[in-house]
Amino acid sequence: xxxVTSFMDYMISPVPIRIIDRKVDKSKLNLKTLTVTNVGHLxxxxxxxxxxTFQTWALVxxxxxxxxxxxxxxxxxxxxxxxxFWFYPDAVFEYGPEVNGYWDEYYFNMEGERVKExxxxxxxxxxxxxxxxxxxxxxxxxxxxxxxxENGSPVNVDRASxxxxxxxxxxxxxxxxIPESGKSQQMIHILEDISNSLLQPIDAAELAxxxxxxxxxxRRSIGEYTGYPLNEYIHRLKAAEAKxxxxxxxxxIKEISDTLGYKDVFYFSRLFKKYVGLAPNVYRKNM
Numbered sequence: 001x002x003x004v005t006s007f008m009d010y011m012i013s014p015v016p017i018r019i020i021d022r023k024v025d026k027s028k029l030n031l032k033t034l035t036v037t038n039v040g041h042l043x044x045x046x047x048x049x050x051x052x053t054f055q056t057w058a059l060v061x062x063x064x065x066x067x068x069x070x071x072x073x074x075x076x077x078x079x080x081x082x083x084x085f086w087f088y089p090d091a092v093f094e095y096g097p098e099v100n101g102y103w104d105e106y107y108f109n110m111e112g113e114r115v116k117e118x119x120x121x122x123x124x125x126x127x128x129x130x131x132x133x134x135x136x137x138x139x140x141x142x143x144x145x146x147x148x149x150e151n152g153s154p155v156n157v158d159r160a161s162x163x164x165x166x167x168x169x170x171x172x173x174x175x176x177x178i179p180e181s182g183k184s185q186q187m188i189h190i191l192e193d194i195s196n197s198l199l200q201p202i203d204a205a206e207l208a209x210x211x212x213x214x215x216x217x218x219r220r221s222i223g224e225y226t227g228y229p230l231n232e233y234i235h236r237l238k239a240a241e242a243k244x245x246x247x248x249x250x251x252x253i254k255e256i257s258d259t260l261g262y263k264d265v266f267y268f269s270r271l272f273k274k275y276v277g278l279a280p281n282v283y284r285k286n287m
Contacts, residue, residue, distance in 0.1 A: 039109070061107075063134055153249065
């Protein structure tokens, strides 16, 4: 399994924090237009900053606590759980949790021409706090970005950058969505939830409960929308993810089985061969 290290820095927070820098030279990356340079998780942050400047772009997401964000002596904007804001060059920032308070922070530093395209074509508003909410699917993507950055191989840094763009798209969609209550919209959330939960065992009953429907309704709806029974749909998605891991990491078959929530490596291998047509070790060798 991938391991993310934590350490203490009492100047920032009284609880352990995580900071992961890119471990490979940029020249080894295939994705040139967007690169995550480092990521950080600062739970219980108490540090406040004044007159702060930045050389690159950074996306900041707050999942707990309260505070403020100010750009170039502008309006002092409130920050709370579910808030999103940016740091960028050629501006001065004051920000941090309330006095005697805290916030839980995730940040993603990045570089590349893709950021300019976002600013031109996406509804992004640098200098403004945006409320995007909090939910399990967003947190799952964040955890996967950290896992990929911790692994540190060039291909996984590329994957982390692509996943960050996907996360940003979800943030923007959450901020601009028109509330909908139709069955199709609910199924989109359910399928996204499944897709974002592949690196763990998926409990169908818990999944149904999370989306406020019965287990029988969940099974029937998945069959209608995907053409596969629920368990087969999940196994197929996990087999596709296993293909990516086999080709892009040096993890053993047992480690991949554990990563995808299969405790029995022989069961995992049988499923993989059923849906891919080759045993995992043969697929890795041939591809």
